[in-house]
Amino acid sequence: MAGETPVAQVTIKGGMPPAPELLRLKARYVFPIAGPPLADGLVTIRGERIESIGPATRSSSRGLAGNVVDLGNAALLPGLVNAHTHLEASDLPAPLGEANMAFPQWIRRVIEYRAGGTFDAQASIVQGLAECVRCGTTTLGEIAVAPWTEATASSAQIDVVAFLELMGLSEQVAQSQLNLAREYLREPSSLAGEGSARGQRFRRGLSPHAPYTAGLTLVAGTVELARSADVPVAMHLAESPDELEFLATGAGPIRTLLEDRGKWLPDAVRPGAGPLEYLRLLAAAPRSLVIHGNYLDDEEIAFVAAHAARMSVVYCPRTHAYFGHGRHPLARLLHAGANVCLGTDSRGSNPDLSLLEEMRFVARHFPELPPPRVLGLGTCNGAQALGFETAGMHAVGTIGVGQGADLMAVALPDRDEPDPHLLVLDSELPAIATWVQGRRVA
Numbered sequence: 407m408a409g410e411t412p413v414a415q416v417t418i419k420g421g422m423p424p425a426p427e428l429l430r431l432k433a434r435y436v437f438p439i440a441g442p443p444l445a446d447g448l449v450t451i452r453g454e455r456i457e458s459i460g461p462a463t464r465s466s467s468r469g470l471a472g473n474v475v476d477l478g479n480a481a482l483l484p485g486l487v488n489a490h491t492h493l494e495a496s497d498l499p500a501p502l503g504e505a506n507m508a509f510p511q512w513i514r515r516v517i518e519y520r521a522g523g524t525f526d527a528q529a530s531i532v533q534g535l536a537e538c539v540r541c542g543t544t545t546l547g548e549i550a551v552a553p554w555t556e557a558t559a560s561s562a563q564i565d566v567v568a569f570l571e572l573m574g575l576s577e578q579v580a581q582s583q584l585n586l587a588r589e590y591l592r593e594p595s596s597l598a599g600e601g602s603a604r605g606q607r608f609r610r611g612l613s614p615h616a617p618y619t620a621g622l623t624l625v626a627g628t629v630e631l632a633r634s635a636d637v638p639v640a641m642h643l644a645e646s647p648d649e650l651e652f653l654a655t656g657a658g659p660i661r662t663l664l665e666d667r668g669k670w671l672p673d674a675v676r677p678g679a680g681p682l683e684y685l686r687l688l689a690a691a692p693r694s695l696v697i698h699g700n701y702l703d704d705e706e707i708a709f710v711a712a713h714a715a716r717m718s719v720v721y722c723p724r725t726h727a728y729f730g731h732g733r734h735p736l737a738r739l740l741h742a743g744a745n746v747c748l749g750t751d752s753r754g755s756n757p758d759l760s761l762l763e764e765m766r767f768v769a770r771h772f773p774e775l776p777p778p779r780v781l782g783l784g785t786c787n788g789a790q791a792l793g794f795e796t797a798g799m800h801a802v803g804t805i806g807v808g809q810g811a812d813l814m815a816v817a818l819p820d821r822d823e824p825d826p827h828l829l830v831l832d833s834e835l836p837a838i839a840t841w842v843q844g845r846r847v848a
């Protein structure tokens with residue numbers, strides 16, 4: 407059905423083409439996110455910026471100059487924000503292992519995969535970036551196992567915050583990881599976009615991996631570095647019952663995994679510890695992302711909510727479902743006032759990198775959430791989590807006058823809905839176009 411949707415074709419021949427001087431996008435609905443949807447909407451883009459948003463009335467359409475793209479039965483949204491992924495696994499045709507497998511068993515499969523002879527991290531990252539663009543994502547929170555090469559960063563047409571992954575339970579390894587992190591933050595800013603007209607399309611962050619791989623020394627040291635360099639920190643936390651058991655008692659399948667790999671240290675965790683101890687450390691970072699938060703308790707949810715201006719939870723809905731976890735505390739987090747956004751996580755635990763499909767999954771499984779709230783999770787909430795501006799040229803996650811024109815379009819079904827949000831969310835139709843700074847990139 408999607409292939410039948412009439413969309414004006416814009417051909418791009420290699421690299422980033424210049425933005426058209428004037429581009430008008432007309433669609434059945436425009437969702438600015440910051441306000442209600444507009445039926446029969448028109449977004450005018452001059453160069454890289456949005457010049458106006460309004461109804462495509464006959465009078466305003468009369469005598470339109472410039473390039474007009476009539477998207478037809480489609481919705482125009484801000485480019486989506488995928489706040490958590492690991493693009494290195496983007497070449498996987500299907501998730502590793504099988505649904506409902508124990509999390510430590512899956513980690514073993516990831517280790518095997520990374521050690522495999524055919525693994526090409528850079529090619530996989532490039533493949534993942536292309537998939538993100540096709541799916542309408544224009545801003546990405548990426549966990550980078552190794553610092554991105556300049557070539558990879560230059561090839562990214564979208565905003566990327568690349569969080570360097572740090573692991574180390576011992577004092578000695580923690581110090582060497584912190585040295586790596588210092589170097590990463592000091593690298594010259596010749597990478598893609600830095601200093602370009604739009605500004606920083608490539609930003610750096612740090613990621614102490616998880617409580618069972620990054621000890622308290624490494625987490626605290628990372629937060630200190632992040633403060634001095636003013637960069638965000640992302641950490642997997644409260645992801646599985648095995649992690650909680652490990653934190654509380656130092657025992658269980660995660661300890662066995664560490665022992666098997668020769669990484670176990672008797673003082674790796676403090677007996678009786680829990681996610682709250684890590685949340686307190688992360689709260690000192692300029693901005694922090696709690697990845698997953700599947701098993702946050704009421705006290706931890708209250709803590710995250712109390713720090714909502716600078717701390718966010720990234721829920722990865724279909725990855726969460728893949729592991730058969732207990733119900734995610736999404737509704738409780740939102741009710742408490744926490745900022746929650748969405749991520750796909752990697753293709754190691756998810757069938758694809760479509761943030762649109764994550765929002766649809768949330769709409770199906772949390773019918774109590776108002777549909778505008780669900781669209782907010784994949785747009786403005788993600789922008790806030792990653793530290794993008796909410797106004798001006800660099801604003802992300804909304805469609806607003808004066809902002810950079812990062813947009814995506816999705817085909818709509820041939821039916822009416824009292825709430826037009828459901829045309830986007832209660833549908834299987836795909837993304838059909840993506841624009842970055844007024845340039846069509848997919």
Ligand SMILES: [Zn+2]
Pocket residue numbers: 490491492549642697751752
């Ligand atoms: Zn992850």
